[in-house]
Amino acid sequence: MSADTNGGDGHDRRTFFTRMTTGFMFGSLALGYGTVAAMAGRFLYPARKRRASWQFVARVEELSAGQSITYRAPSGEKIAVACRAKSGGIDDYIALSSTCPHLGCQVHWQGHEKRFFCPCHNGIFDSDGIAKAGPPAEAKQNLSAYPLRVDSGSLMIEVPVEFLSVKKA
Ligand code: FES
Structure with a gap:
């Protein structure tokens, strides 16, 4: 009985860490691509002339x-x-x-x-x-x-x- 409970906890923990890692990975990718896109946009479409x-x-x-x-x-x-x-x-x-x-x-x-x-x-x-x-x-x-x-x-x-x-x- 207790083995099932521990197995269930282990499964939940694994699922939690897998989701957390996946979320972190996609978040990092979005941040990286977002930064590159922002830099490219600023280069291609400068908002204003340099003073x-x-x-x-x-x-x-x-x-x-x-x-x-x-x-x-x-x-x-x-x-x-x-x-x-x-x-x-x-x-x-x-x-x-x-x-x-x-x-x-x-x-x-x-x-x-x-x-x-x-x-x-x-x-x-x-x-x-x-x-x-x-x-x-x-x-x-x-x-x-x-x-x-x-x-x-x-x-x-x-x-x-x-x-x-x-x-x-
Ligand atoms: S740096 Fe190559 S010719 Fe000037």
Whole structure:
């Protein structure tokens, strides 16, 4: 008699644990897929544009033709600001992301060649950031450009001012 009762308790316990494990497994799967779906949705359909503002880069007289400087945006992004010529127009300057769109290495300006070069896989971009050789050219991956303007002799750049991953309430 008591053996039946114990067997019944064991069966109930097994059923309980099986249901609990199954529920936990499906809950974890739903949570995992939900997170991936939320990330994909945010990437595909960004709710809003990143906040940007105009920031000081340098005085124009500090940059001569063929020279470049690395500017770090408040968001942490590294940007190569190059002086391509000294004709007096805003087109003398260009600001491009220093991060290679291929695998994320840092590109640098080669003033004598008037191009940006990525040493990791010999990626070459022209002075407008258009990929011309190497893996970025094969994948048609250009460098991202940032707007520039000159205000009273100061070179200004419009950049994102908030981090991608940190959001305060
Ligand atoms: S990371 Fe720049 S060419 Fe590969």
